[in-house]
Amino acid sequence: AQTVTQSQPEMSVQEAETVTLSCTYDTSENNYYLFWYKQPPSRQMILVIRQEAYKQQNATENRFSVNFQKAAKSFSLKISDSQLGDTAMYFCAFMKYDLDDKIIFGKGTRLHILP
């Protein structure tokens, strides 16, 4: 069974600084997908960034980038030039290509961006 572990329950950082959220996962699959989702107080889960395991190049979306280490089963999220609107719960998630595409989420990291 796949598991996703986020070891940082809560983090705080000053606005405009860079912050890195950690995530490790466990799987015996070779083909899978990793995600970072953001859940603001509105509760809606919003996709931040996606990484296909077969791609060696780390995914980047504007201020968000990942450090994907497949052998180490590590998938960290870096937020550059953090903004107040980045304050939210962040979930690391895993999905293998399967009939039902279920997403397995970690427990989340609560990120506070301080003015």
Added chain:
Amino acid sequence: ETGVTQSPTHLIKTRGQQVTLRCSSQSGHNTVSWYQQALGQGPQFIFQYYREEENGRGNFPPRFSGLQFPNYSSELNVNALELDDSALYLCASSLGDGAGGGLNGYTFGSGTRLTVV
């Protein structure tokens, strides 16, 4: 393009009762997944519906059941409510083919907060 709409937003039920939660999928999406998010936890997969058929199920008892309608909207039904069923229930829709639809991206709703007393 409308997103995913869930109703009601909040609900309080008594232990032993039954509840129905509703989800309208994003326009053009044919697959709906339901997740349970307990307080302080990440969401857990309950089941998925594709073209009105259950297309996968997580580790939830049979008292959790669902439906998908021809317009791809969906319902989650929970019978014999227990205190531990108190959670945020999230619906997510996607455009799938019955296998790998999630690669096209899920759109999540804002959830229904269920409290069982």
